[in-house]
Amino acid sequence: MSVKRDSLSLSFAVGVYGAAFGAASVAAHFSVLQTCAISLLTFSGASQFAAVGVVGAGGGAFSAIATGALLGTRNGLYAVRMAPLLKVRGAKRIVAAQITIDESTGVALAQNNEKDSRTGFWWTGFGVFIFWNIFTLIGAVSAGLLKDPAAYGLDALVPAAFVGLVWPRLNSKRSYYLAAFAFVFALSLVPYVPAGIPIISTALLAILMGWRA
Amino acid sequence: MSIYWITALGTSAACFLFKYLGHSVPESWLAHPRVQRINVLIPVALLSALVAVQAFTDKTKLVVDHRMAGVSFAVAAFVAKLPFPVAVFGAAIVSALVYRLS
Numbered sequence: 001m002s003v004k005r006d007s008l009s010l011s012f013a014v015g016v017y018g019a020a021f022g023a024a025s026v027a028a029h030f031s032v033l034q035t036c037a038i039s040l041l042t043f044s045g046a047s048q049f050a051a052v053g054v055v056g057a058g059g060g061a062f063s064a065i066a067t068g069a070l071l072g073t074r075n076g077l078y079a080v081r082m083a084p085l086l087k088v089r090g091a092k093r094i095v096a097a098q099i100t101i102d103e104s105t106g107v108a109l110a111q112n113n114e115k116d117s118r119t120g121f122w123w124t125g126f127g128v129f130i131f132w133n134i135f136t137l138i139g140a141v142s143a144g145l146l147k148d149p150a151a152y153g154l155d156a157l158v159p160a161a162f163v164g165l166v167w168p169r170l171n172s173k174r175s176y177y178l179a180a181f182a183f184v185f186a187l188s189l190v191p192y193v194p195a196g197i198p199i200i201s202t203a204l205l206a207i208l209m210g211w212r213a
Numbered sequence: 214m215s216i217y218w219i220t221a222l223g224t225s226a227a228c229f230l231f232k233y234l235g236h237s238v239p240e241s242w243l244a245h246p247r248v249q250r251i252n253v254l255i256p257v258a259l260l261s262a263l264v265a266v267q268a269f270t271d272k273t274k275l276v277v278d279h280r281m282a283g284v285s286f287a288v289a290a291f292v293a294k295l296p297f298p299v300a301v302f303g304a305a306i307v308s309a310l311v312y313r314l315s
Contacts, residue, residue, distance in 0.1 A: 017297055017298065017301075020298070020301050020302070034217050037221050037225075042224050042225040047224060048224070050263055053263055055216060055217065055220050061216045061219040061220045065220060067263075068220075069224065069227035069231070070259060073255065074253075075232045076235035076243075077235060077252050079231075079232050079233070079234070079235025080236075080238065080240050080243050081240075083236045083237075083240070084240065093233070093236050093237075097229065097232040097236050150309070151312060151313060152309050153283055153304065153305030153310075154305060156280040156283025156287075156304050156308030156309075157283075159264050159267035159283075159304075160284055160286075160287035162260050162264045163287045163300075164287065164297045165260050169253070169257050174254070175253075175254065175257045178257050178258055179257050179258075179261040182257070182258040182259070182261040182265075183261045185262070186261075186262035186265045186266055187269060187270065190274075190275060195272070195273075198266060202262040203255055206254035206255040206259075207251050207254075210253070211251070
C-alpha cells in the first residue's frame with residue numbers, strides 16, 4: 001500500500017538526521033546515554049537541537065528546557081488536529097502523543113480519507129521514531145570517538161542544522177523580518193545577559209509580531 | 214543530578230506535556246487565529262536566534278571564525294535545494310577544513 005511505503009521512505013530520510021543530533025549532543029558534552037534518552041523521550045528534532053545547543057553555549061538548564069519546550073508547543077497544536085481522527089484513549093493516547101510530530105501529522109493530513117490518514121500517522125510516527133533513535137546512537141558514538149570536535153566541523157554542524165530547520169518556515173514577509181530581527185536581537189544581548197537568555201527572549205518578538213493579523 | 218540529565222528529562226517532560234495536552238483538550242481551545250499565528254512564528258524566532266548564537270558567539274563574545282564558512286555553505290546548499298544531510302554534513306566538512314587550515 002502506497003501510504004505505508006511513503007511513510008517508511010520519509011521515515012528513513014528524516015531518521016538519518018538523528019545522526020546529526022547525536023553528534024551535536026555529544027559535542028555539547030552530553031553523554032551517549034543522555035543523548036539517546038533525549039531522542040527517545042523528547043522525540044522532537046528542533047526541541048532536541050535547541051536544548052543541547054543552549055547547554056553547549058553555556059546556558060543553564062532552565063533556559064535549555066524553556067527553549068526546547070517553546071519549540072515543542074507546535075506538536076500540541078498538531079495533536080489538536082490529530083485527536084478527532086485518531087480517537088484514542090488510555091495507553092494508546094500516550095503512544096500517539098509521543099509520536100505526534102511534524103512528519104506524522106504532515107503525512108496524515110496529506111491523505112484523502114480518514115483510514116489512510118490514520119495509517120500514515122502511525123506508520124510515519126513509528127518509522128521516524130525507530131530510525132531517529134538508531135541514527136542518534138550512531139551519531140553519538142561516532143562523535144564520541146573524536147578528540148577535537150571543531151577539527152571535524154561538529155561546532156558548525158549545530159548552527160547549520162538550525163538553518164535547515166528554520167529554512168522551510170521562511171515563507172512570508174513577516175517570517176523573514178522576524179528571522180532577521182531575532183538574529184540581530186540575540187547577538188546584541190549575548191555580551192550582557194547570561195547564556196540562553198538571548199535565545200529564549202526572542203520568543204517575545206514572535207509574540208509581538210504575531211499579535212496583530 | 215547534573216545539568217545534562219536535568220535538561221534531558223526536563224525538555225522531555227515539557228515536550229510530552231504539550232503533545233498529550235493537545236490530544237486531550239477540545240479543538241476549539243486553540244483555534245484562535247492569534248494563537249495559530251504566534252505558534253507559527255515562535256520557531257522562526259528561536260531557530261534564527263540559535264543560528265546566530267551557535268555560529269557567531271564564544272561564551273559572551275561575538276566572534277567570526279571557521280563556523281561562518283560552514284554555515285555559509287549550509288545556506289548556499291539550502292538555496293540550491295540540496296537535501297538536509299548534504300547541507301549539514303557539508304557544512305561540517307567546510308568548517309573543519311577552514312579550522313585546520315587556519
